[in-house]
Amino acid sequence: MDAAVRRNSVPAERAAPFYTFVGAVITVAVVVSAASISRLPEQLPDLPTAFWLMAALAVLCDYRPFAPPGPRQSSAVFPSICFTFAILLAWGLGPAILVQAAAVVSSSIRLRHATWRAVFNVAQYALALGAAEAVLRGFGEAAFAQGTGPTWIDVVAASVAAAAWFVVKYGTVTIAVRLHAGGNWWRTFRHGLAFESVSIGALLLLAPILVGGPASQSVALIPLMLVPLFAVYRMSRLSAEQEHLARLDPLTGLANRKALLAEVHEQATLHCARAAAGAPDQHFALLLLDLDRFKHVNDALGHAVGDRLLIDVSDRLVRAVGPADVVARLGGDEFAILTPRLTDADGARALADRIVVALAEPVSLDGLPLDVAGSIGIALFPEHGDDFATLMRHADVAMYDAKHRRDTVVVYTPESDHNTPERLSLLGDLRRALDPDLVSPAAGEITMYYQPQIEIQTGAVVGVEALLRWRHAKRGMVDPEELIKVAEQSAVMRLLTRRVVDDVVEQLAKWQAAGVHLRAAVNVSIRDLHTLEIVDQIKERLARFEVAPEQLQLEITEGALMADPRRVLATISELAKLGVAIALDDFGTGYSSMQHLRRLPLTEVKVDRSFVLGMATDADDHAIVRTVIDLAGALGLRVVAEGVEDERTWRLLRGVGCHVAQGWFYARPMPAEELVDWLGRYRPLNPS
Incomplete structure (x- = not known):
């Protein structure tokens, strides 16, 4: 595990604690290893050929180490770890630190590490080897050094020493990375833990096999250890590559x-x-x-x-x-x-x-x-x-x-943002109110209200606009605009449209059975028009309740057209073939209006209430309404003015030739059962 940093430079706000830690590690390592290093001049002449062969292999193999990509460039596979731990078991701390230092110098030259970083790496290894040496002394382990067959307790001692080595080395790396780059301590610690514990653990536990087997039997067998070391190398590399690929988009090679x-x-x-x-x-x-x-x-x-x-x-x-x-x-x-x-x-x-x-x-x-x-x-x-x-x-x-x-x-x-916590809660209640499997009294009740549409010249009631109402159990009547804002950004909008179409078609059938023949207009959203699903639904409902397609009208907005003109045009064309009338709602407030009037299979345009409300007092609004009526008349389209709230506006609309009007001047939206009573009481206005 190389002491790892992304770059050799350290951010200014963390430079002092980082270099203080580096200095502390180097100081402690010098203290721990001083006595063992001082005895090296006496030990080196007596060390066997096996030692020198292991030392040479450690230095040569570390010249081309494998470190997986990532912010923590840990020494996942430095073969010297196996050889130096084996040297520790057989010949003690001093020779192990010496060889490990030489291997670090070799890899640092190859990787172009700064001098302070190479010294810090040597110090980390020295501390790890010192911890392992302390464990071996505690167990009284000497079988590997004496060349006798190791017992179970010797194997346990070597395993615990390997664990101590790993904890000290991994711990110093974790602290160094955290002080250098900042971040969360736990995230820094666990990053790469599984990978390194397996790969480093394999290298450490190969050491007792090396020193207890080939090294004690024949020096010629030691190079054969390169085969399992290469297997560990390949295993680590493949594991790192798989982890790396798991974070890439396979098509573009970008991050995923x-x-x-x-x-x-x-x-x-x-x-x-x-x-x-x-x-x-x-x-x-x-x-x-x-x-x-x-x-x-x-x-x-x-x-x-x-x-x-x-x-x-x-x-x-x-x-x-x-x-x-x-x-x-x-x-x-x-x-x-x-x-x-x-x-x-x-x-x-x-x-x-x-x-x-x-x-x-x-x-x-x-x-x-x-x-x-x-x-x-x-x-x-x-x-x-x-x-x-x-x-x-x-x-x-x-x-x-x-x-x-x-x-x-x-x-x-x-x-x-329509997804505030309050709106998300409201969306959940709306879903429960619409889904038969989730229906809950706390969600309230979805109902339909109907506002009459009156033919201006004759005063006859020719249709109604179906308007959605939601009486929430706790909030009371939810504002219709708020309801649509909550629903239209989610899949709940389709549930809502399905419910509205079902209720309106069924209500048309009930009125028909009672001798009341009306056309009902239903608003649909952008989402509803992106697929042909709504066409199939309407066709099935009309057939089930034996309602003529001409009795149903769908109102779309220019905003819906602009969102995806091709798909929307395909959907409303199929609806028109079915015989369902199409009205363009809020006309004059959107984009490319002239183009829409020419291309779409429309039967009606609705003048937005913002123009109708002001036409009695604002000459510009009056001119806009008159122009829309003239244009629609030239194209053979019916014109409906919404927002008619007083007699003066009604008379102005009659004067400019508007066909149909709706608004509080005639009646407010009302439940279906009240509409029948209203129809019984309604008397057309005297146009004179």
Whole structure:
């Protein structure tokens, strides 16, 4: 186990304690080994050929040691350990320290270690050998030194001495790494413990076999020990390579989620240690990148081309970041970048901007240029979280916020996070209210309210809009906007839509049986329109309850269209073929409205209430409403104005030719049973 550090330089805030420890280890090692070293001039002339052969093999083998990659470059397989422990058993502490020192010098030359580091390594080995010597003396073990057949107690003594050697050596390395790099004591201790206890343990326990077998029988047998030593070397190397590969993405060679988690944990520990030491405030950032339209590449060109695109993107990311940054692929088209030692969010934004520039140039695959772009979310330590899970979740929130806002880079803000503890609790209650297997009185009751839609020219009730209501057992009526915000970011949204469609279609059948024929409009979310599942569900429910498709209308927003126009268009086209009417809700508040009116199979547009509410007092709002009605009329579309709350607005809408209106001027949303009573009492307004 080489005393290990990532670099020979030591951070200023830890330099004093680190070098104090190094000096203490060297001093104690000199004291422990002084007496044994002083007797070496008398011992060396009498040492046998077996000793000199072992010493030569120890020095030669350590010239090319194997140390697995990683922050703790431990001496996992230094063959000299086997030979010097065998020398300790047979000829004592002095010769063992001498040979081990020569082997350390050999490996230090090869690895280009600083002089102080080589001296520190010699001192560690001297302490470990001294501890093993003390154990052997305590047991009174002498069989290996005398060349007699070892007994069970001798084997036990050698094993306990090997354990003492390992504890002292591993312990000094752990303390040195902790003082040098900071971090958590327990994490530093257990890092590599399993690997090193097996590999070093094998080297130490081969020593009694070496000195009790080949060394005592024939010097010519000693070189044969290189075979099991090579086996230990191969075992250690394969183990280290497997551990290394387990932290890599197999396609791109970048770090994977497991490696990123470990790096974030280490950076968090280091920053906390620096803060505790009074260092200036420092931050690190986690950037989450999700490629846009990657699924389209896979669908159109195949996964092989998609894989090549990901490899090219990973190469660009590596070139765009700094040498201390960590780039990881989390799966699919999602990447993460960890950048340490920032002063504020501007540094993270600067890195994100470099990444955007790096991805701006199209990727050429087989002569076909493919545009690459993505959305980047940023979370900062410690402002946005102090652990991997929290930082990842907040970076994910920021990334989806960037997609929603059609921005490229967004830094996390609590205002955009719909997953606060309170909302997560509410989401759990909503799931229990919707799932028949989880239903609980504490979750409350999901019901549907219906608001009438009135034909302005005739005053006839032509339809209703179905509006979701949730009466929570503890919170009372949950605000509908809050309910949708809670649900739409999770799979619960599909459960909610399924429940709404089921309830509304069943209610249409009940009204039909009672002689009430109405069209019901149902709002659907972005998630509902990304698959054809909703088409199959509606088709099945209409057939089961014998409801005509024309009695059901789905309302979609322009925001849903912009999220994924291709998939949304495919879904609503299938619904239109089924005979279900499609309405464009909140018209005028989204993007590319003219294009949508021309391309989509619409039957109706709904003028947003923000324009309707102001049209009686604001000339601009009045002009917007009139323009929308004229445009829709030219395209053969029905126009519904929502938010009609007074007679003046109703008369203005009638004057500009609006077809249908809904709002509190006519009626508030109400439960289904109240609607039937309301219909019995309703009298159309006199248009004069």
